[in-house]
Amino acid sequence: MTAWKTDTPMEVLTLGLQGEVFALEATHVREILDLVPITGVPNSQPFIGGLINVRGKVVPLADLCLKFGMELQPPTIDTRIVVTEVMIDGDPVIVGIRADKVYEITQVAASALEETPRIGMRWRPEYIRCIAKRGPEFIVVLDLERIFSRGDARDDAAGSSQRTAA
Amino acid sequence: MSALDPSEIFRQEAQELLEQLEQALLDLEHTPDDADLINSAFRALHTVKGSGAMFGYDAVAAFTHHVETAFDLVRKGSVEPSRALIAVALAAKDHMRLLIETPDLAEAADGVAILQTLKQIVGDPSAPTAPDDAALQDTADADAAAEIPTTWRIRFRLGREAMAMGTNPLLLLDELRGLGMATVVARAESVPPLEELAPTDCHLAWDVVLTTSRPRTAIEEVFMCVIDDMELSIDAITMTGEGNRIGEILVDRGDVAQHAVDAAVAAQMPLGTLLVKSGDVSPDTLASALAEQQHVRAGAGLGAGAASGAKAPAKGADSIRVPAERLDELMDRVGELVIVQSRLSQVAASSNDVEVKAIAEEIERLAHELRDTTMGVRTVPIxxxxxxxxxxxxxxxxxxxxxxxxxxxxxxxxxxxxxxxxxxxxxxxxxxxxxxxxxxxxxxxxxxxxxxxxxxxxxxxxxxxxxxxxxxxxxxxxxxxxxxxxxxxxxxxxxxxxxxxxxxxxxxxxxxxxxxxxxxxxxxxxxxxxxxxxxxxxxxxxxxxxxxxxxxxxxxxxxxLTLAIIDGLLVRVGTGRYALPLSAVEECVELSPEEDARSRGRSFLNIRGDLVPFLRLRELFQVSEPPDRYQKAVIVSFGGRRVGLVVDQVIGNHQTVIKSLSKLHADVETFAGATILGDGAVALILDIANLVKLGMAYEGRFKAAS
CATH class of the missing domain: 3.30.565.10 (Histidine kinase-like ATPase, C-terminal domain)
Structure with a gap:
């Protein structure tokens, strides 16, 4: 997996999914919204099963939980939608990401970034950009482009156990 | 929509292509090895040549052909895109623009010089040779001569019986106006006192100052039928730098002798007034001369020295090219406005304030007009x-x-x-x-x-x-x-x-x-x-x-169909709302509980004796909520067949602004797009053809399982 190569610190947005702390590169993030009414898309892949209205634009809503083999939880008062812009097959696409909680935007020094370990992970390593150390905690920085890339978007987290071994 | 003038279309298109060419050439200077840039430049040249020939810009096509040939060699790798080549190509591009936009200003010699430089750099034997050049020069000259507008002074007096003979002087004047920019002054000095006036006689004379690119014969043709019986003089007016002085005009026209003007100038008063006072010039004659002065000044001012200037500004206002994104933005804003307006109408309906209601109605009317106008701007029949x-x-x-x-x-x-x-x-x-x-x-x-x-x-x-x-x-x-x-x-x-x-x-x-x-x-x-x-x-x-x-x-x-707005019918299935194209809807019927129960095994409706198969959208969309007691079937026609779509509720008409689904939903075929409803929620638009396909596959599975 690609590690963070430059010396500049990385700006990330940290968010919670089912108690785990994940991070997105801040350059992807456009805005953070309170939960809005979601329109379900029948027969779509469950992980992008909704549409929302972001100021007159129809934007797909993704539940990353389903990509990481977690259960879908009912929304709480903390639930937010992080609107991101991701390059999918060479074109920028606006995607909303449902988060159980959004914490903060923070900087992580380049020295605190590490490559994704090959073992010791429940999740598919190609979805993970790198691991950031922050104090005693580890934060998983997600690779949104890989998560949404069309080849990968098809299969679900089902194959994760075999993939970690490979 | 009015039909566009084809040559205007070409000029607009060529302008874009030449810009593209220029960009490609400039970028090529930095990255001479970029095959995409060379291809892009070549394509632009190719299209300019092709379209130019098609729309009668033969000089452009002939010139561009040589440049294109040179770039074909570059594309094949037999010539290096050197700095010298790019420089001459840029010069050629400027020359092409001149040829297209102001052919009368383009110097054919420049074009030949450019092509010769090009020939030296490329070493291409098919570059123009001497006779070729001469031909180029000739056509360019001929074009230029026809295009340069001249200002003419036309003075005419019809025969006294002209009107009795059926001549209408107004039509003559209109014809003159049709030739170009015309200033008309009637001279009434020979109109007799009222008691002597014969109403069927023509007493007036006219002075017309006309700027036109048509030759003198075109003006003479106007008077062809009456020429035998009239006084007519047609003279070209020479333009001086800042417009002619009134004294010069009067003398030039033969209205007054030079010595009278000199005398008036010596008296240091407004010249025209003085000449009228001294009886050398009648007031009408002066008015006419003043009109000519203004006409010539206006012509000179507009063109800023360019001879063709007089007609250029009028052309520019005909059409505007607007980037597509701006129209998209406009449509988005209008869509949002319509949504907000429907909310306002809802609020106003529940209010008792008469004034608010009146305003809401006014806004509703304006929003609909704006929507229609915006759509009118955008859609045209193919x-x-x-x-x-x-x-x-x-x-x-x-x-x-x-x-x-x-x-x-x-x-x-x-x-x-x-x-x-x-x-x-x-x-x-x-x-x-x-x-x-x-x-x-x-x-x-x-x-x-x-x-x-x-x-x-x-x-x-x-x-x-x-x-x-x-x-x-x-x-x-x-x-x-x-x-x-x-x-x-x-x-x-x-x-x-x-x-x-x-x-x-x-x-x-x-x-x-x-x-x-x-x-x-x-x-x-x-x-x-x-x-x-x-x-x-x-x-x-x-x-x-x-x-x-x-x-x-x-x-x-x-x-x-991303850019369109359709009339939609809004329906509800479970908790989801869906729009379907109203044009496909034939009718809505109720699906009674008995029919519903009976049709478990056979999904057919009896519509006035016709058998119409139906699909339950609840099943196709895997809706878990219990169905409404009175379900409805929306009968749609598609490809000559009729199919019923069973829904929970028919909500009503909805102006549907189609927004396409993102790439992430490219695999969901049953929806043609999405739209935003009055309350801000998103509704999906059903794609009937694909829905029926899915329905057949679903039934096929069902049959296989049973």
Missing amino acids: GSLFGRFRRLVHDLAHELGKRIELVTVGEETELDKTVIERLNDPLIHLIRNAIDHGLETPEGRKSAGKPAAGCITLTACHAGAEVMVSISDDGRGLDRARIQARAEDQDLIPAGAKLSDAELFQLIFQPGFSTAKEVTSLSGRGVGMDVVKRAIEGLRGKIDIASTPGEGTRLTLRLP
Whole structure:
């Protein structure tokens, strides 16, 4: 997996999914919204099963939980939608990401970034950009482009156990 | 929509192409090895040449041809895109712009100099030779002479009985105005006192100052019928730098002698007044001379020295090119406005304030008008585009000695104007290709047992979420073997690869791919198809090719319906709301609980004696909530068949602004897009054709399971 190569610190947005702390590169993030009414898309892949209205634009809503083999939880008062812009097959696409909680935007020094370990992970390593150390905690920085890339978007987290071994 | 002047279309198109060329050349200076840039420059030149010849800009086409030839050598790698070459190409580009925009200012000698420099750099033997230059010069001169406007002074007095003889002086004046910018002054000094006036006699004389690019004979023609019986003088007015002085004008016109003017000038008073006072000039004569002075000054001011200036400003206001994104933004804003307005109407309806209600109604009216206007700006019937190709086909048929019939179907299909404009170039390329490569010569056709006249068919229709535009010919069809061989030559596919028809035919969209054996003025250089592909992809469309050897080729452009607004019917299934195109809806009927229960095994409705199958959207969409007690069936027609869609509730009409779904939902075929409802929620738009397909697959599974 690609590690963070430059010396500049990385700006990330940290968010919670089912108690785990994940991070997105801040350059992807456009805005953070309170939960809005979601329109379900029948027969779509469950992980992008909704549409929302972001100021007159129809934007797909993704539940990353389903990509990481977690259960879908009912929304709480903390639930937010992080609107991101991701390059999918060479074109920028606006995607909303449902988060159980959004914490903060923070900087992580380049020295605190590490490559994704090959073992010791429940999740598919190609979805993970790198691991950031922050104090005693580890934060998983997600690779949104890989998560949404069309080849990968098809299969679900089902194959994760075999993939970690490979 | 008013038909656009074809040469104006060409000028607009050429302007864009020349800009593209300039960008490519400038970028090429930094990265001389970039094949994409060279291709881009070459394509721009190729299109300018082709379109120029088509719209009668022969000087442009002749000039561009040499530059294109030079760049063809660059493209093939036999000439380096050196700095010197780029510099001369830029000069050539400027010259092309001059030739197109102000042909009368373009110096033919400049063009020849540019081409000679080009020839030296490229070392191409086919660059122009001396007689070629002379011809170029001649045509340029002839064009220039015809184009330079002259200002004429026309003074005429009709015979006394002219009106009694049936001449209408007003019509004569209108004809003069039709020739160019005219200032008309009537001179009434010879009108007799009232008691002596014979009402049927013509007492007036007219002075007309006319600026026109037409020759003197055109002016004389106006007076042809009455010339025997009138006084007429036509003189050219020479322009001086800042407009002529009034004294000079009067003397020049022979209205006053030079010595009278000199005397007046010596008296240091407004000259005209003085001359009138002294009785040398009548007030009418002076008014006429003053009008001429103004006319000439106005002409000189507008043109800023350029002779053709007088008519240029009027042309510019005819049409404006607006980037497509701006229209998209405008449409988005209008869509939002309509949504907010419907909320306002809801609030106003529940309020008791009469004033608020009145305002809400006013805004509703304005919002609807704005929406209609915006849509009117954007959609035009595709017939306006098809119409442009008649001439193209006619000319090509003539040029190639083929007999061709052009058939157009579905001209009334409405498409976004921006889409239509962007379809123009690709369709020109495709039609040219079909005629040049596809159709055989009349002899060839006869020996193949076909009618001598080939047939090109242009078809447009709405199909589900897409608009299909297809070009088909009944020619020889694509040559599989030759495409394969050529692709192997160019290393596009491994030798001996087995490809399906669809895969193989897609290869013709590769840049530089041409199977034509000879380069003609029309095609064969291998540009065109990749331009077409790029243009269609730019519209997020696809191209399908079907071809049967000996029977013809059919290219279908499938364009998404993203930019349109449709009248929709809003329905509810479970908690989800869906819109479907109202044009497809025939009627809504109630599905009684008994019928519902009875139809578990057979999903047919009895609509006035006709059997209509139906689909339960609840099942297709896997809705878990319990169904409403009184379900409704919306009967839609599709492809000549009728199908009922069972929903929980029919909500009503909805103006549906179609927003396309993102790439992430590209695999969900049952929806043509999404729209935003009055309360801000998103509703999906049903794609009826695909829905029925899914329904059949679903039923198939159901049958297999039972």
